[in-house]
Amino acid sequence: MITIISTCKEKLSEEEFVRPLIDLLESKNLEVHVTTYKNPKINGNIVVISGTALRDFDYLNYINNFSWIKNFDGKVIGICAGARIIAKIFNLNLIKKKIIGVKEVEMKDKKLKAYFLTSFLVNENDKIETLARFRNYPVLFKIKNKKVYGFIFHPEALNPDLLLDLII
Amino acid sequence: MKLVSLFTGGKDSVYSIIKAERLGYNVPVLLTIFSKNPDSYMFHRINVEWCKLQAEAMGKKIVYWETKGEKEKEIEDLYYALKYIKESYGVGGVVTGAIKSIYQAERIQRVCDKLDLWCFNPNWLENEEKYLEKLLKDRIKFIITKISAYPLTKEFLGKEFDKELYKKLLKVKKYINIAGEGGEYETFVLYAPNFKKEIVIEEYETIMENENLGYFLIKKAKI
Numbered sequence: 001m002i003t004i005i006s007t008c009k010e011k012l013s014e015e016e017f018v019r020p021l022i023d024l025l026e027s028k029n030l031e032v033h034v035t036t037y038k039n040p041k042i043n044g045n046i047v048v049i050s051g052t053a054l055r056d057f058d059y060l061n062y063i064n065n066f067s068w069i070k071n072f073d074g075k076v077i078g079i080c081a082g083a084r085i086i087a088k089i090f091n092l093n094l095i096k097k098k099i100i101g102v103k104e105v106e107m108k109d110k111k112l113k114a115y116f117l118t119s120f121l122v123n124e125n126d127k128i129e130t131l132a133r134f135r136n137y138p139v140l141f142k143i144k145n146k147k148v149y150g151f152i153f154h155p156e157a158l159n160p161d162l163l164l165d166l167i168i
Numbered sequence: 169m170k171l172v173s174l175f176t177g178g179k180d181s182v183y184s185i186i187k188a189e190r191l192g193y194n195v196p197v198l199l200t201i202f203s204k205n206p207d208s209y210m211f212h213r214i215n216v217e218w219c220k221l222q223a224e225a226m227g228k229k230i231v232y233w234e235t236k237g238e239k240e241k242e243i244e245d246l247y248y249a250l251k252y253i254k255e256s257y258g259v260g261g262v263v264t265g266a267i268k269s270i271y272q273a274e275r276i277q278r279v280c281d282k283l284d285l286w287c288f289n290p291n292w293l294e295n296e297e298k299y300l301e302k303l304l305k306d307r308i309k310f311i312i313t314k315i316s317a318y319p320l321t322k323e324f325l326g327k328e329f330d331k332e333l334y335k336k337l338l339k340v341k342k343y344i345n346i347a348g349e350g351g352e353y354e355t356f357v358l359y360a361p362n363f364k365k366e367i368v369i370e371e372y373e374t375i376m377e378n379e380n381l382g383y384f385l386i387k388k389a390k391i
Binding site for chain 1: 191270274278280286290
């Protein structure tokens with residue numbers, strides 16, 4: 001069972017940021033449970049925290065609902081807003097930077113196109129391992145010694161396999 | 169929240185309105201960009217003059233905005249059109265029918281961001297087969313009004329979407345995106361659950377530029 005936590009204040013945004021994740025996971029015959037940032041109920045040991053609309057920051061008012069991530073034994077994957085939540089929980093430095101559109105990101109052994117819809121980036125620091133970067137910024141990172149990952153871009157758009165590789 | 173639909177008259181913009189309204193959003197106004205460039209990357213061209221009938225059928229206002237359709241300049245025109253609608257109708261966001269076109273989606277997101285408008289793309293990343301099945305289930309009645317890719321031929325033009333046409337599209341799915349998201353075909357909606365009345369086409373003309381490029385032009389229609 002995989003839990004998807006929606007970070008969307010607006011139900012219509014869930015069609016854009018949550019439904020594609022459900023479709024992607026269900027296409028691999030994975031069982032999905034969906035919950036919301038206002039009252040997240042975790043089921044199973046893999047959690048995906050969704051992205052949301054560029055103007056939506058309501059989830060930041062509920063950041064305490066995510067303090068469990070620090071001690072969670074399973075895997076947590078944050079996408080955009082979800083990565084911002086992870087960054088907040090692990091006290092990573094955030095910088096304001098709006099990126100909308102397709103950019104080339106570099107991984108260890110390849111370059112790929114990724115779709116960004118973000119108003120922030122994370123600074124490189126010793127709490128994280130950078131798995132992909134855009135210019136000098138980590139855009140896919142792993143919290144060291146934890147199974148906690150953050151995508152600043154939206155892998156469901158152009159890189160679903162990157163997301164699935166972390167889940168399956 | 170009050171929304172404006174970025175409206176082309178095709179299945180995707182109509183379905184995005186239906187999704188919004190089912191969730192309780194108010195979509196009182198449609199924006200149709202009339203591009204003078206038939207090859208616009210951003211906006212449909214075929215039959216958009218008939219969107220006014222669809223607006224009437226849905227009981228909505230419609231704003232037409234003309235653009236020369238020059239690449240990137242048409243985005244400026246979209247900005248001014250949405251600015252006008254935001255100021256005139258007090259909308260807080262835009263709903264679009266984008267499914268997979270990142271070219272369109274990122275440009276609309278940027279314009280919305282500049283105007284402090286919410287941007288909603290409720291069809292985003294819909295699986296093409298599942299999506300067409302939803303349209304069938306929800307009885308969205310539409311016809312194909314433009315074809316522009318192999319192996320689509322004249323036999324598809326003007327055809328109403330039903331189970332038979334869906335099966336035909338499935339047969340060519342290795343060649344095209346069968347939801348038409350890559351511009352393989354364009355559509356015009358005649359009836360949907362949010363239409364009070366159906367649109368009837370009384371006169372039309374079909375034009376074939378070559379075996380896989382053709383148009384179904386509505387000449388006369390009524391509600």
